[in-house]
Amino acid sequence: xxxxxxxxxxxxxxxxxxxxxxxxxxxxxxxxxxxxxxxxxxxxxxxxxxxxxxxxxxxxxxxxxxxxxxxxxxxxxxxxxxxxxxxxxxxxxxxxxxxxxxxxxxxxxxxxx
Amino acid sequence: xxxxxxxxxxxxxxxxxxxxxxxxxxxxxxxxxxxxxxxxxxxxxxxxxxxxxxxxxxxxxxxxxxxxxxxxxxxxxxxxxxxxxxxxxxxxxxxxxxxxxxxxxxxxxxxxxxxx
Numbered sequence: 128x129x130x131x132x133x134x135x136x137x138x139x140x141x142x143x144x145x146x147x148x149x150x151x152x153x154x155x156x157x158x159x160x161x162x163x164x165x166x167x168x169x170x171x172x173x174x175x176x177x178x179x180x181x182x183x184x185x186x187x188x189x190x191x192x193x194x195x196x197x198x199x200x201x202x203x204x205x206x207x208x209x210x211x212x213x214x215x216x217x218x219x220x221x222x223x224x225x226x227x228x229x230x231x232x233x234x235x236x237x238x239x240x
Numbered sequence: 241x242x243x244x245x246x247x248x249x250x251x252x253x254x255x256x257x258x259x260x261x262x263x264x265x266x267x268x269x270x271x272x273x274x275x276x277x278x279x280x281x282x283x284x285x286x287x288x289x290x291x292x293x294x295x296x297x298x299x300x301x302x303x304x305x306x307x308x309x310x311x312x313x314x315x316x317x318x319x320x321x322x323x324x325x326x327x328x329x330x331x332x333x334x335x336x337x338x339x340x341x342x343x344x345x346x347x348x349x350x351x352x353x354x355x356x
Contacts, residue, residue: 163347170243171330171347217283226296227273228345232282 129154131218133231140208140238148203148234150192150218159221160201161228162192166214174216177201188212210240242266244333244348252354258319261351265312265333271295272314273345274306277328286329289314290336321355328352 134149152158162174175186182194192203201218218231245264253259265272274286285298289308306316312333318325332345 168349170349171332173344176344219283224296227285227288227298228283229285230275230283232280 129220129222129229131220131229131231133216133218133234135234136232137235137237140236142210142238142240143207144238146203146205146208146212146236148216148218148236150201150203150231151199152201152218152220153199154220154223156223158194160192160194161219162186162190162201162203163217163219163230164214165217165233171217174203208236208238210238212236213238244331244346246329246331246348246351248351249349250352250354252356253321255321255323255355257321258317259321259353261316261318261329261331261353263314263316263331263333263348265314265331266346269333269335269346270312271334271336271343271345272308272312273332273334274314274316275330275332276300277330277350278326283330286316318353323355326353326355 130153132151160177163171164174165171174190175184177184177194185191190205192201194201215233215235217233219228222229247262271290273288275283277283287306288296292308303319308314328350330350331348334345335343
């Protein structure tokens with residue numbers, strides 16, 4: 128079955144540090160990938176998505192992700208995090224049937240000021 | 241425009257009881273999906289409805305069911321509650337045509353269900 132793996136369960140950074148959150152997916156065919164963010168007490172929001180084209184995708188709030196097909200990866204990056212980036216981050220892929228989103232278990236990011 | 245509204249926000253139920261959760265999608269959206277979020281399993285897909293028809297179903301027991309009304313509002317029901325059903329239940333709405341490939345899903349804040 129398709130799956131999404133997020134390597135880091137909890138990441139702790141200081142403000143201005145660079146961020147990279149890992150995401151690997153299991154399916155080898157055409158993939159559609161997403162990163163969602165859930166701020167404390169808020170709903171899940173779309174950060175960015177990749178469907179095709181340029182493998183470097185830019186999203187909201189200065190986030191970007193790079194799709195590397197050979198590594199089955201879609202890592203999320205931000206050059207300089209802020210305290211307000213403290214949240215839970217979820218990587219997701221559309222299942223092979225194209226009928227649902229499959230999420231990773233999430234990475235909690237804590238940024239200290 | 242108003243977002244996805246889920247009611248109630250918090251719920252405490254006793255093992256063996258049944259529960260109904262409600263989701264009102266964004267106006268004009270015809271697809272509603274439900275997810276269960278737990279610390280151990282993350283977000284898991286329950287089912288998706290489009291124009292009152294269940295189009296897709298995840299790998300959950302038959303105790304989990306849902307329905308969608310003509311105004312696109314959706315309800316999710318869990319019968320014979322178990323302790324392991326304690327979770328945040330999220331609803332997502334989208335325009336529906338071609339979801340999730342071509343339309344974005346917008347999530348509600350969820351219903352926190354605690355089974356004691």
